Amino acid sequence: MRIVHIDSEPLHVLAYLDAAPRGGSQTRELPLLRARVDELPAQLDALLVTSDLQGRAALNEAGGALRLLGEALAEEYATLAELDSVPDPAFTGVVLAGDLYAAPAADRLGATGDVRDVWRAFAARFRWVSGVAGNHDLFGKPSEQARFVREPGVHLLDGRQVELDDLRIAGVGGICGRSGKPNRRPPDEFVAAVRRLLPARPHLLVLHEGPDAGPRRFGNPDVRDAVDGRGTLVVCGHSHWHEPLAELPGGTQVLNVDARAVLLERADR
Numbered sequence: 001m002r003i004v005h006i007d008s009e010p011l012h013v014l015a016y017l018d019a020a021p022r023g024g025s026q027t028r029e030l031p032l033l034r035a036r037v038d039e040l041p042a043q044l045d046a047l048l049v050t051s052d053l054q055g056r057a058a059l060n061e062a063g064g065a066l067r068l069l070g071e072a073l074a075e076e077y078a079t080l081a082e083l084d085s086v087p088d089p090a091f092t093g094v095v096l097a098g099d100l101y102a103a104p105a106a107d108r109l110g111a112t113g114d115v116r117d118v119w120r121a122f123a124a125r126f127r128w129v130s131g132v133a134g135n136h137d138l139f140g141k142p143s144e145q146a147r148f149v150r151e152p153g154v155h156l157l158d159g160r161q162v163e164l165d166d167l168r169i170a171g172v173g174g175i176c177g178r179s180g181k182p183n184r185r186p187p188d189e190f191v192a193a194v195r196r197l198l199p200a201r202p203h204l205l206v207l208h209e210g211p212d213a214g215p216r217r218f219g220n221p222d223v224r225d226a227v228d229g230r231g232t233l234v235v236c237g238h239s240h241w242h243e244p245l246a247e248l249p250g251g252t253q254v255l256n257v258d259a260r261a262v263l264l265e266r267a268d269r
Contacts, residue, residue, distance in 0.1 A: 001203045001233050003253055004267050006035040006245050011085070011263070014076050016069045017106035018055035025106045028055065030069065031260050032077075033244065036267040043165040044127070045087035045269075048077065050261035051097030051134065051208070051237030053118070056106040070100045070118030073261060078125050086263060093164060094122045097237040097257055098134025098173060098208035112136045112182060116148055123153035128164050130155035132173035134208045134237065135183045159193045161200050170202035175209040175238060176220065183208075191222045198230045210236025213246035213254050228252045 010031035020026040030053070040047070050073065057072035058065065080086045100118045103111040115137045122129040133156065139145040148154065155162045157171030172193045174183030185193075190209070197205065211224030211234065218239040227234050229250030237258040244262060246254045255262060 001040070002038050003233070003245055003255065003264070004036050004038055006262070007033050012076075012080060014057065014069075014073060016055040016057040016072065017066070018102060019107055019109045019111075021109070023107065028259075030055070030073065033260060033262045035245075035262050035264050036269075037264050038267055040264070040266050041166040043091070044093055044167070045091040045265065047093050047095055047264040048126070048261060049095040049097070049235055049255065049264060050257050051131075051235075052099045052240070052258040054099055054102045054111075054136070054259075056102050056104070066104070066106065068100060068102060068115070068118050070096075070115070071121040074118075074121035074125050087265065089126045092126050093167070094126045094129040094131075095169065095204065095206055095235055096122070096129060096131030097206055097235050098132050099136045099237060100134065101136050101138070110136065112138060114138050114140055116140060119148075119154055119156075120151070123151065126153075128153045128155060130157060130162060130164060130169050130171070130206070132157050132171040132206050132208055133183050134173070135175045135177070135181070137173075138182060157206065159196065161197060161202055167204065168200065168202040169204045169206060170197040170200065170232075171206035172197070173208055187220075187222065191220075191226055194223055194226050198227070198232070201230075202232050205232045205234045207234065207236045209238045210234055210256065211248065211254055213241075213248060217241045217243075217246055217256070224248060
């Protein structure tokens with residue numbers, strides 16, 4: 001799967017609150033971009049790909065209460081589908097690249113918390129949801145996470161691959177770092193986990209911490225060395241890029257969806 005075009009202007013934006021650098025909250029907009037890929041499985045009309053939704057927004061059905069931004073995005077997409085602005089969520093898969101939590105008042109940077117409600121909001125409306133945890137994501141107690149990953153439509157990946165509608169999706173969650181904080185592992189273990197997935201030739205490789213890709217496209221150079229030339233589309237977040245799409249010297253495409261959502265549709269649609 002290769003991206004052949006990505007729009008520079010969003011087809012829709014969703015206003016939300018996130019933490020301001022000096023305290024309190026600020027209003028931002030989450031862009032929804034449309035992109036075209038050369039192929040998708042026949043069972044799918046589109047893929048919705050996103051990460052780093054570290055904000056809060058009001059849900060229509062909640063009477064203005066602030067919910068996690070991912071919950072609001074799932075609802076907003078369903079509304080757009082009713083207007084025929086985007087493909088039917090029943091034939092749209094969702095790929096999450098991590099970091100979906102924000103403090104209840106969206107006023108504290110780097111908050112860590114439970115993101116199961118975001119995954120469930122997508123699973124309830126879309127064909128399925130797959131992806132990885134970010135370094136700020138929790139899924140309840142270990143026993144609760146064990147039950148969560150068996151819920152219908154939920155495919156949380158970390159060092160494994162799943163096949164959904166003939167689409168092979170592999171993923172490694174978290175970031176490189178010292179143990180003691182959630183979803184961190186030593187750099188050599190992280191890169192080794194990525195390398196173990198590549199011989200199975202996934203169509204999508206989902207990472208929270210992705211490869212670097214040149215100036216101002218920050219990431220992990222060891223991950224870049226591991227994935228380039230392997231014929232998979234890499235989806236990542238964690239470090240924001242101004243431009244979402246990059247091509248590595250060996251031909252591997254990297255789609256950075258930090259604080260954005262990208263809708264992948266077939267080029268012939």
